[in-house]
Amino acid sequence: MTSALEAQIVVRRGTFTLDVDFSVADGETIALLGPNGAGKSTLLAALSGLIRPDSGRVVVAGRVVAQRTASARSWVPSERRRVGLLSQDPLLFPHLTAIENVAFGPSAQGRPRADARRDAGEWLDAVGLAEFAHRKPAALSGGQQQRVAIARALAARPDVLLLDEPLAALDVQTAEHIRRLLSERLAARSTTTIVVTHDVLDAIVLADRCAIVNDGRIIDDGPKSRVLGHPKNQFIAALAGVNLVEGVSDGSDGLVRADGRVMRGRVDGGALASGARASAVFTPSAVTITPSHDVDHAGPVPTRPEQDRPEHAVGGNRWRATIAALEPAAAGVRIRTREDADVVIDVSPAAAVDLDLRSGATIVASVDPADVSIRTL
Amino acid sequence: MTGRVPRILLIPAAIGLAFLILPIIGLLFRLDWATMPAAITSQAARDALSLSLRTATVATLICIVIGVPLALVIARSGSRVGGVLRAFTTLPLVLPPLVGGIALLYLLGRTGLIGASLVAFGIEIPFTTAAVVIAQSFVALPFLVISVEGALRTSGTRYEAVAATLGAGRWTTFRRVTLPLVTPGLIAGIVLCFARALGEFGATALFAGNAAGVTRTMPLAIYTAFNGAGVSQDSAIALSVLLVIVAIVILLLMRSWRADVPR
Numbered sequence: 332m333t334s335a336l337e338a339q340i341v342v343r344r345g346t347f348t349l350d351v352d353f354s355v356a357d358g359e360t361i362a363l364l365g366p367n368g369a370g371k372s373t374l375l376a377a378l379s380g381l382i383r384p385d386s387g388r389v390v391v392a393g394r395v396v397a398q399r400t401a402s403a404r405s406w407v408p409s410e411r412r413r414v415g416l417l418s419q420d421p422l423l424f425p426h427l428t429a430i431e432n433v434a435f436g437p438s439a440q441g442r443p444r445a446d447a448r449r450d451a452g453e454w455l456d457a458v459g460l461a462e463f464a465h466r467k468p469a470a471l472s473g474g475q476q477q478r479v480a481i482a483r484a485l486a487a488r489p490d491v492l493l494l495d496e497p498l499a500a501l502d503v504q505t506a507e508h509i510r511r512l513l514s515e516r517l518a519a520r521s522t523t524t525i526v527v528t529h530d531v532l533d534a535i536v537l538a539d540r541c542a543i544v545n546d547g548r549i550i551d552d553g554p555k556s557r558v559l560g561h562p563k564n565q566f567i568a569a570l571a572g573v574n575l576v577e578g579v580s581d582g583s584d585g586l587v588r589a590d591g592r593v594m595r596g597r598v599d600g601g602a603l604a605s606g607a608r609a610s611a612v613f614t615p616s617a618v619t620i621t622p623s624h625d626v627d628h629a630g631p632v633p634t635r636p637e638q639d640r641p642e643h644a645v646g647g648n649r650w651r652a653t654i655a656a657l658e659p660a661a662a663g664v665r666i667r668t669r670e671d672a673d674v675v676i677d678v679s680p681a682a683a684v685d686l687d688l689r690s691g692a693t694i695v696a697s698v699d700p701a702d703v704s705i706r707t708l
Numbered sequence: 709m710t711g712r713v714p715r716i717l718l719i720p721a722a723i724g725l726a727f728l729i730l731p732i733i734g735l736l737f738r739l740d741w742a743t744m745p746a747a748i749t750s751q752a753a754r755d756a757l758s759l760s761l762r763t764a765t766v767a768t769l770i771c772i773v774i775g776v777p778l779a780l781v782i783a784r785s786g787s788r789v790g791g792v793l794r795a796f797t798t799l800p801l802v803l804p805p806l807v808g809g810i811a812l813l814y815l816l817g818r819t820g821l822i823g824a825s826l827v828a829f830g831i832e833i834p835f836t837t838a839a840v841v842i843a844q845s846f847v848a849l850p851f852l853v854i855s856v857e858g859a860l861r862t863s864g865t866r867y868e869a870v871a872a873t874l875g876a877g878r879w880t881t882f883r884r885v886t887l888p889l890v891t892p893g894l895i896a897g898i899v900l901c902f903a904r905a906l907g908e909f910g911a912t913a914l915f916a917g918n919a920a921g922v923t924r925t926m927p928l929a930i931y932t933a934f935n936g937a938g939v940s941q942d943s944a945i946a947l948s949v950l951l952v953i954v955a956i957v958i959l960l961l962m963r964s965w966r967a968d969v970p971r
Contacts, residue, residue, distance in 0.1 A: 379873050409872035410881075416873040422866055426888040435884070439876035487874045 596703025859893025
């Protein structure tokens with residue numbers, strides 16, 4: 332497979348340094364996931380030609396568009412790179428109608444006016460806005476504007492399309508529509524795409540591959556199922572919104588943690604040797620909780636690892652914890668406990684009310700081994 | 709009235725408004741309506757008005773051609789370079805027009821820096837209609853540049869960056885994105901520029917003189933009439949009112965024009 336884009340660049344901005352090396356295959360969609368300030372937008376600006384890298388090179392569809400090495404220097408301006416850019420702000424030209432906005436790219440590239448208009452009409456139709464063709468952007472809703480912006484970016488037929496937090500400015504429902512539209516449109520033309528986002532959902536829906544960017548560097552890069560499904564470290568786990576517990580394998584389906592507790596789960600990606608470094612991953616909502624006094628009736632909760640594993644015994648998959656903090660979460664309420672800094676628990680608002688959760692209360696948390704994925708680190 | 713204005717401020721506001729309007733009203737009171745038609749249709753008045761409109765139009769066109777690019781350069785320069793350029797641009801704005809006229813004379817006059825070389829080619833600028841246009845352009849250019857530059861800085865470079873990623877070169881981007889986005893600022897600038905050119909007196913008087921039909925624009929005709937050189941003060945007042953009417957028409961034109969500007 333040929334590469335639609337290869338980038339190996341260093342950009343310095345004051346004390347911040349962006350230093351990345353990656354490539355995107357033809358027709359592939361890669362998500363660059365990272366927190367704000369990780370250098371994602373700087374990277375896109377360098378790829379689209381809005382800023383010059385301090386060193387390295389960028390190759391788009393086999394053409395060197397930026398090069399700055401000891402032996403060679405070259406520079407192709409934005410307008411001749413065929414690299415499209417769509418950001419969270421649609422930035423539709425306010426003096427042009429929707430169809431004129433979409434026709435802008437083709438006509439700027441020298442296509443005859445009538446051709447460009449017809450093409451633009453088709454693209455507007457593809458994003459479901461044919462009847463709004465002659466409206467000015469100000470007369471369109473935020474979601475409609477973003478759809479026009481998508482049509483405009485695609486109508487320019489870029490070799491590589493850069494999406495910079497394309498859904499960040501939209502409400503949840505509109506974002507969902509646009510996300511689906513984007514994934515359809517990108518697939519329909521098999522457009523090579525780089526999505527920059529801090530929203531793991533964008534990465535899951537839009538991308539084939541996922542790279543994690545932090546502090547100017549790519550710290551993980553691979554299939555999204557592996558990068559997000561089984562994060563390499565706590566940082567990525569937090570981004571992906573999952574719990575990551577580290578330890579060593581017991582040689583079977585158990586993960587022995589530093590404090591000796593054994594968490595059981597399904598072993599993914601091949602059997603593990605006893606003593607091999609491994610991690611267990613489970614979602615915050617896979618954890619169920621009961622108030623501690625309910626459990627007291629059922630018997631004492633051992634804090635030592637159990638050896639015999641009865642079905643509902645208490646141990647690595649079932650532990651007593653003290654609530655340290657309650658936070659709002661997408662699913663309802665997020666619980667942090669004093670005992671485990673690396674584990675968060677999400678419960679529904681209804682459950683939170685029923686259980687009368689508050690800081691300092693003792694609970695018993697449990698997670699079904701079927702919901703826990705164990706894999707080598 | 710929307711919004712809340714402290715009541716005490718209404719008094720100075722009213723004084724300010726009266727200060728601007730009362731002189732015009734005073735002018736109208738002093739106007740001799742009987743002789744006014746004759747005064748403003750006299751050959752001298754028509755020559756002066758025609759010369760004023762023609763020179764101010766040419767001066768405005770010159771200001772657009774050189775002022776818009778200058779505004780773009782200032783707006784897209786770094787803050788330090790931009791600041792220096794802006795200061796130079798606003799110089800004629802704070803300079804007394806008389807000083808501007810003298811400066812132009814010493815640049816383009818027979819013995820001037822450039823004028824001396826022009827004489828060798830048989831070109832003499834001072835005391836010609838061209839000198840009027842140059843003097844008007846000199847004093848009016850800052851109005852256009854400041855207005856357009858402000859609009860350019862407000863609209864920023866983000867739309868231009870989008871245009872570039874869509875494959876538009878610099879010229880296409882300028883023509884199809886940058887210019888349309890600053891249209892309101894450009895129109896305001898053109899109107900201010902034209903009005904300033906139309907009212908220009910000091911620099912014109914020194915650099916172009918006061919030759920009837922050649923360099924005697926409306927302001928100079930009014931001055932000449934007021935000083936009683938052959939014409940009565942009444943005709944000075946009549947010409948003044950005519951100039952006021954022209955100015956009001958320009959302002960009204962600007963308003964109706966701006967209503968068409970995309971929201």
